[in-house]
Amino acid sequence: MSTVTPSSRRILVTGANKGIGKAICERLLQEWDDTYVLLGSRDLQRGEEAKADLINSLGDSCKDRLQVIHLDTSSDESVQKAAESISGDDKLYGIINNAGIGFGRSMEETVNTNYFGPRRVNDAFGKHLKRPGGRIVNVSSASGPIFLQNLSDASLKGKLNQAWTIPGGLEELDTIARTIKGGNEYGASKALLNAYTFLYAKANKDLIINAITPGYIKTDLTAGSGASNPPSKGAVPPCWLMMDEDVAHQPTGRYYGSDCVRSPMDCYRGPGEEPYVNNDDLVEVSKN
Numbered sequence: 001m002s003t004v005t006p007s008s009r010r011i012l013v014t015g016a017n018k019g020i021g022k023a024i025c026e027r028l029l030q031e032w033d034d035t036y037v038l039l040g041s042r043d044l045q046r047g048e049e050a051k052a053d054l055i056n057s058l059g060d061s062c063k064d065r066l067q068v069i070h071l072d073t074s075s076d077e078s079v080q081k082a083a084e085s086i087s088g089d090d091k092l093y094g095i096i097n098n099a100g101i102g103f104g105r106s107m108e109e110t111v112n113t114n115y116f117g118p119r120r121v122n123d124a125f126g127k128h129l130k131r132p133g134g135r136i137v138n139v140s141s142a143s144g145p146i147f148l149q150n151l152s153d154a155s156l157k158g159k160l161n162q163a164w165t166i167p168g169g170l171e172e173l174d175t176i177a178r179t180i181k182g183g184n185e186y187g188a189s190k191a192l193l194n195a196y197t198f199l200y201a202k203a204n205k206d207l208i209i210n211a212i213t214p215g216y217i218k219t220d221l222t223a224g225s226g227a228s229n230p231p232s233k234g235a236v237p238p239c240w241l242m243m244d245e246d247v248a249h250q251p252t253g254r255y256y257g258s259d260c261v262r263s264p265m266d267c268y269r270g271p272g273e274e275p276y277v278n279n280d281d282l283v284e285v286s287k288n
């Protein structure tokens with residue numbers, strides 16, 4: 001029996017049956033006792049197994065605050081169905097767009113999951129978000145800024161780094177996403193996601209919308225690449241962006257490094273380095 005109370009902070013986490021997504025669910029349940037977590041999984045059985053694992057490690061008390069939701073972020077139909085399945089009466093406190101695929105896929109497949117996935121989820125679940133003040137965290141990657149750093153097409157680089165200069169806004173960004181070329185599919189998809197984060201925040205000033213990288217974490221996505229940090233470490237930055245009180249008082253549409261410090265979208269900033277400062281792109285959150 002699942003229990004959502006009026007004071008629960010109900011949070012959807014996509015791609016949460018393993019890796020960083022599952023660790024995010026664990027951290028949300030463990031560190032904040034008013035959370036209610038919707039664990040998104042494109043395979044119901046894998047989702048239920050993750051739920052059983054979490055109850056096993058956190059104890060029975062989290063059982064009533066955890067629900068699996070069947071959600072394939074690459075499919076319009078699946079996302080629509082999932083959004084319709086949740087009750088409209090209890091608002092969502094937040095969405096963590098974590099589902100993602102890694103290297104070695106076509107541009108179309110990579111962009112469909114890593115860019116259009118969060119796009120679909122936010123469009124479909126946005127009506128359930130608490131306004132003002134609901135939050136969206138897009139789990140991005142340092143591969144996005146690195147992609148832009150190495151991009152020779154100055155016009156495209158300018159648009160993705162300074163999304164407010166894209167004349168056609170989100171619609172034009174979607175067209176760019178459908179036609180973008182190049183050898184670094186993963187980096188391209190995350191650069192698009194960062195640009196989208198800015199434009200979506202600008203279009204939804206009553207929400208707190210940002211992107212963040214979890215850092216270099218050992219998961220199936222990085223298998224064999226030498227990553228050694230556990231998923232629990234990768235869960236810290238997205239959970240900070242979702243739950244920290246100070247974040248609500250900052251402008252939104254930003255990209256943060258794994259040290260939870262604002263970072264540029266067009267070049268790599270390492271943890272501990274100077275914060276990125278630029279106010280050209282200021283999007284203030286409206287309080288009503």
Ligand SMILES: NC(=O)c1ccc[n+]([C@@H]2O[C@H](COP(=O)([O-])OP(=O)(O)OC[C@H]3O[C@@H](n4cnc5c(N)ncnc54)[C@H](OP(=O)(O)O)[C@@H]3O)[C@@H](O)[C@H]2O)c1
Nearest residue numbers: 015019020042072073074098099100141216217219220221
């Ligand atoms: N690991 C890192 O070092 C690192 C660094 C920077 C950013 N990230 C980002 O962190 C996020 C999580 O990655 P991870 O390292 O935890 O990878 P992972 O262990 O491979 O987990 C990815 C999760 O996303 C799910 N997923 C993939 N496509 C999906 C879809 N269409 N619909 C729903 N769920 C889908 C997977 O489900 P299945 O089990 O069904 O495949 C899995 O649950 C990704 O966005 C990734 O880009 C990771």
